[in-house]
Structures are given as C-alpha cells and as structure tokens.
Amino acid sequence: MADQTSTRPADTPRPPDTTVGELRASGHTAKPLRTEVRDNLLAALAEGRDPWPGLHGFAQTVVPQLERALIAGHDVVLLGERGQGKTRLLRTLVGLLDEWTPVIAGSELGEHPFEPITETSRRRASALGDDLPVTWRHRDERYAEKLATPDTSVADLIGDVDPMKVAEGRSLGDPETIHFGLIPRSHRGIVAINELPDLAERIQVSMLNVMEERDIQIRGYVLRLPLDVLVVASANPEDYTNRGRIITPLKDRFGAEIRTHYPTELGDEVAVIRQEANLVAEVPEVLVEVLARFTRSLRESSAIDQRSGVSARFAIAGAETVAAAALHRATTQGEDEAVARVVDLDAALDVLGGKVEFESGEEGRESDILTHLLRTAVAETVRAHFRGIDLAPLVDALTAGHTVLTGPQVSALDFLSGLPPLRSSAVRGHGPDDDPATYDEVCDRLDATTDGQRASAIELALEGLYLARRVSKDTDGGQTLYG
Secondary structure: OOEOOOOOOOOOOOOOOEEHHHHHHOOOOOOOHHHHHHHHHHHHHHHOOOOOOOOOOOOOOHHHHHHHHHHHOOOEEEEOOOOOOHHHHHHHHHHHOOOEEEEEOOOOOOOEOOEOOOHHHHHHHHHHHHHOEEEEEEHHHHEEEEEOOOOOOHHHHOEEEOHHHHHOOOOOOOHHHEEEOHHHHOOOEEEEEEOHHHOOHHHHHOOHHHHOOOOEEEOOEEEOOOOOEEEEEEEOHHHHHHHOOOOHHHHHHOOEEEEOOOOOOHHHHHHHHHHHOOOOOEOOHHHHHHHHHHHHHHHHOOOEOOOOOOOHHHHHHHHHHHHHHHHHHHHHHOOOOOEOOHHHHHHHHHHHHHHOOEOHHHOOOHHHHHHHHHHHHHHHHHHHHHOOOOOHHHHHHHHOOOOEEEOOOOOHHHHHHOOOOOOOOOOOOOOOOOOOOHHHHHHHHOOOOOHHHHHHHHHHHHHHHHHOOOOOEEEEOOEEEEO
8 A cells, every 4th residue: 555665774864853943943945846856856967876776778768758757847657568667667756855854743744844734733833833843754754655456445545534533523524534545645745656547437536636736625525735746657558548547637637658668678688687586596697698588589479468568577587486496406406506507497487477478379389489489598698608619529529429417406516527528628627637628618608617607507508509409408307318
C-alpha cells in the first residue's frame, strides 16, 4: 500500500525540533513542491550529478523527457511493458526532494508550519502563534506508493468519514470527522500509483478534482484544501488499451505521458542484471552476457507474444538460478568456490518458461523455442569473445578419440583433469609443462584465473565448438560428454 519509507541512513542528521518563531527567524522560506523538485533537479544537472542512479538505457530517451516534464511542473504517467524499470524510475524521484523539510508537529497531513491547511492546524497556529511546535520529515517519508487493484476504494485514495470520530461525539457535519486517504496524506510529497488502468473508472473519477482544482469531496463534504502533491503513475500499454484504461479526463490532467522501453544496448542489459540480481555464487561476466543476449532474442522472436513483453526480471531470475545451481554443485562436491558454468544454464531454462507468453500457434513447442534461442545466445557470445583463438588443437584431440565429461554435479577440478593434452596448448597445472597455448588463451581472454573460472571458460569454448558443429555432444543421465 502506501508509504514505501526507506530504511537507508540519512545523509545528514535530523535537525532539532523547533518552533515557528525560531524557524522564521532562521530565514527559512516555504517552497511549493514543484519548485522544490525543479530547483533540486537543475542543481544536480548544473553540478554534473546523476539524478537517476541505478537506471540503465534511458539516458538518451526517457530521462530527458522526464526531466523536461518535472522542470515544467507536470504530473507524469509512464507507459511501458512489464519489467522496464517504471517503478524504479518513479522511486528515484524521492532524490529530488529536500532531505529534511519542516512540518507542524502532530499534523495529520504534514503541513508546512507557515502554511497550515486543515481546520485543526489553523486553530493550533492561531492559538500558539510563534510557539507552534515544528518537527522535521525526511524525504523518504514524503513518497507514497499504491498498487492499483480492482478493490481499491475512494476511501483508500481520498478519504471517508471516520465512525470512531463520530462515536467520540463529533457531529457528521464536522469536517474533523474525516479520515484522510493516501493522496491528502501525501500533501507536500509525491504520490505514485502503479498500474493506473487497473483502477475502476469511478475511482479514477475521484482523482479529477485532486489533480486539477486541488479540492476533495467526501460524502457530501467539499474541503477546499490547497493540496500540494505531485502525482505520478505507471501503466502497461496492453492494459491501457484492453484490460483497463485511463479515463480521458484523467489522462488530460497528466501533463506528460512518457513511453519507457527495454535496454537498447547489450551493455545496459548486462548492467541491469548485475545491479538487480542477488547472486549466491560467482556468475562470470560472459554467462551474464549469454543471459542478456537470450533475453534480447526473446524480445525479437516472432514466437513470443511481444505485447506482453519479456521483463528484465526474466534475465535477473535466470542469473540467480544459474548461481544457485553453481552453489548446489559446490556444496555437494566439496568445492571451495562456487562458479557457474554453461552446464548451469539448463537449470535456468527449466524454470523460466513460465515467465514469457508464447503466441497461440506455438503450443507444445515452448521448450524447443527456448532451447534454440539460448543456443543462439551462447553461439553469439562465443564468437564475440573467442574470435581469433585457434581451437583446432582441441578439435583434433576430440576427433582422435578423447572425450570431456561435464555436468551439473561434475566439479571444476574433475572437469579440468579430464581435458585432453594438446600438442599446442595446456591448462596451467593440468597438462604438460612445455605445452603453451589454447586452454590458457581461452582463459586469458575471459580473465579466468581460478579453477572454477577456468572450467567455466573452457566449457563455454567446448559448447561453442559443438554449436559450430565441430565436435559432438551427448547428454545422458545428467552428464554431458563432448567428443
């Protein structure tokens, strides 16, 4: 539901509590929310600081549009398929707020001490004058997020009569009987609504006055509250046109409608995986690249329903599953280090099928499609990293009758020990001392130094040779034999 208050430590200590008189004497001035956001954004740009940490692939497209919208003071709706970073982008807006802002102590809506807006706060301000107590609110507390669900009510967003306050003796005509909803409670802050089209249309209607006239209506009450909120929202284009829709008057009140997209560059895709994945074992960069290429090929495949999209979470979950497979092997085989290898990609393939939507004509072929696209991604990665390396000695050794055994439960040391000696190459510590090249060249190309890393690099080269039809591969009983 509402507050997504961060637990990260504040950059500066919380200022001491004070009074309105002392605050005014300090020279503090009240700033409208949009002015505050605009000033902080322009200051970051002028200093060369990145206002959007952790976002990849939006620098030339989405970010400039969003920055112009915020400078203009517009409410914003982001349109994009699932897993494009819309929610993360919305949450970074918190960084454009002042770290600490003064509020009337005990105020239900976090009102500025110089500008009380509720009847209760105005009465207190009038009675206490310069002695009105002031406390401080961190910027994380000024961001509220709501996932739009069909059961969301007007009371959740705007408010309703509080029966407990009526039971205490207040009359139904008393505005103080109202329990405020999410949007009024976000006064002087940012309200983010995820999947806005999923809100029932009658609920969307309740937001119209809030976004334009800045007053709210609750069961016949009309409260002229000068709410100062920035409303931002996200929506999936498919929901936008079919399952649900943003009603036209509400669309009109958003000053900016911005389309998001998946990363256009491979490096950005890899960066997203590295940033978001919680890896329990080492996953070499080259395998992360395979997963990134695999995800991108799914987004281009005619067998996949592109209206649904292929979320960045697909590759993230894949990397986490590959790491888990490596840790499982290291634990059962007594390895000191857990490093993912090509053989672990099959574990990811087994669990990721349900995260993509296939076209209706592809029923029964889902596994074949995923396997083909993963092999394509591996082949592209091998070509990108091993171009120029002469792997003919390895092919010759396998052609002469040598075999190499690997599998999900074959340790790195066992794999390396089973490699055939080559006339022109050797693995450091695992072959004749006077043989100088191919294995080491493969490992050096990927900066592989430990046994686990070397096994991962060489296994990738073997898989590349198999996909190029230069060697054979037989999988049986959980073991894979190259020969």
